[in-house]
Amino acid sequence: MIDIIVAGGGPAGLATAIHAALAGMDVVVVEPRAAPVDKACGEGLMPGGVAALRAMGVQVGGHPLRGIDYIDAATRARASFRHSPGRGVRRTELHAALTARAAGLGIPIVTGKITQARQDEHGVEAAGLRARWLVAADGLHSPLRAWLDLGLPDRRPHRYGLRRHYHVTPWSDYVEVHWSQGGEAYVTPVGDDLVGVAILTSRRRGYDEHLAAFPALLDRLAGPAATPVRGAGPLRQRVRTRVAGRVLLVGDAAGYTDAITGEGLCLAALSARALVRCLAAGRPQDYERAWRRLSRTHRLLTGALLKAAHRPGTARLVVPAAARLPAVFTTVVRALS
Numbered sequence: 325m326i327d328i329i330v331a332g333g334g335p336a337g338l339a340t341a342i343h344a345a346l347a348g349m350d351v352v353v354v355e356p357r358a359a360p361v362d363k364a365c366g367e368g369l370m371p372g373g374v375a376a377l378r379a380m381g382v383q384v385g386g387h388p389l390r391g392i393d394y395i396d397a398a399t400r401a402r403a404s405f406r407h408s409p410g411r412g413v414r415r416t417e418l419h420a421a422l423t424a425r426a427a428g429l430g431i432p433i434v435t436g437k438i439t440q441a442r443q444d445e446h447g448v449e450a451a452g453l454r455a456r457w458l459v460a461a462d463g464l465h466s467p468l469r470a471w472l473d474l475g476l477p478d479r480r481p482h483r484y485g486l487r488r489h490y491h492v493t494p495w496s497d498y499v500e501v502h503w504s505q506g507g508e509a510y511v512t513p514v515g516d517d518l519v520g521v522a523i524l525t526s527r528r529r530g531y532d533e534h535l536a537a538f539p540a541l542l543d544r545l546a547g548p549a550a551t552p553v554r555g556a557g558p559l560r561q562r563v564r565t566r567v568a569g570r571v572l573l574v575g576d577a578a579g580y581t582d583a584i585t586g587e588g589l590c591l592a593a594l595s596a597r598a599l600v601r602c603l604a605a606g607r608p609q610d611y612e613r614a615w616r617r618l619s620r621t622h623r624l625l626t627g628a629l630l631k632a633a634h635r636p637g638t639a640r641l642v643v644p645a646a647a648r649l650p651a652v653f654t655t656v657v658r659a660l661s
Contacts, residue, residue: 325447326350328603329455331438331468334361335589336575337461338422339596342380345429347604353426354451356437360419364487364554366522366586368499368512369411369418370661373590380593382425386413387513390497392657394643397540401646402498403657410661412499412514414489418589439467441571448570457603458571461596464561466577474573476562481634484557485583486531487522492547494519499586503643504537508584511541518550524559524583526634559583567612574599578615581626585660594618621659 328344330337333355344351368389369377377384389410394401426433434451441450441458448458460468469475494513502509507525514520521541523534531553535542563579566572573579575592598614632642646653 326352326453326455328457328459329354329450329453330459330461332461332463333433334461334463335418335422336592336596338426339380339593340459340461340574340599341426341431342429343597343600345431347600349604351431352453353431353433354436354438355433356435359423360416362416362554364485364556365415366510366512366583367413367415367514367520368586369413370587370590371405371408371410372661373593374411376590376593380425382421384411384413384418384421386411386417387494387515388497389499393498393500394503394646395500396503396643399643399647401643401650401653403654405661406658412512414514440471443570459599460571460573460577461575462577464556464576464580468571469563469573469577472568472571474564474568476564478560478562480560481526482558483524483526483560483582484555485522485524485559486553486555487520488531488553489518489520489550490545490547491517491550492519492545493517495544502538502541505640506537507534509538509541565612566615567608572599572608572611581623582630584629585622585626587622587660591619591622625656625660
């Protein structure tokens, strides 16, 4: 019997498998898609995310990120990272690097999709395999989370993400967050001649309609679109628990607040490491507490920003407040990064 089956071969699933292999555990990844897999995301790795990848032996290219700029029609607020830069990295490049590292460690990746499993006191069966544990890393709308009935209702306005790339030379080494009353636009340099522009909003309309709300940004995007629009959402996912018998949830499947602070990949990598440590120690019940500890700052600060973003009266005050209180803004950015 193997130690772990990982359902899902995205960044969270591959990070779990890599940490398990490094801990001397037998692990198999089950994933229906061929690598590399693209996905709608902001593609900015905070310094903590770069360090988490390095600890797994994963190196990525992309473009260095020095910090975060908040921008509205009249004001700009800037906060730099403290010690080391982040990286703007195409999702496909990140996935390819993680896949290569998994292959180098001899981790099998089996083609398939797990939507349910059978577990008993000794192990779990899924995809024709039997293991001691099953890790659900199957994304924002996790089929395994739904099968286990672990989701909770959320009555707050739904938020969605849309992303497209442009063939233009990056004009900044900072992630730019452009604010409007209808949502935010995130500009991430991901190469020497490529930037990604992601829109986060609760309004359902086309990408170009959203982009028109940011005329100063639109003027900079003179180059042709390099990729089609990709979307994701609803973003917020509430989860009762991340441990259900011998099934544990990681990454977006474990619960998601919002992409407004850009920490998803970092949290996924750190949570994967914590999960494997709990299993290696024979204490899976400790994972829930570890996940809550790792995500606490993110959940609190992201929740506060979302409350401001949902109200037009307060959304227009976010950037001026950050500009008037630069030390506070920098502290928040560094805490999240």
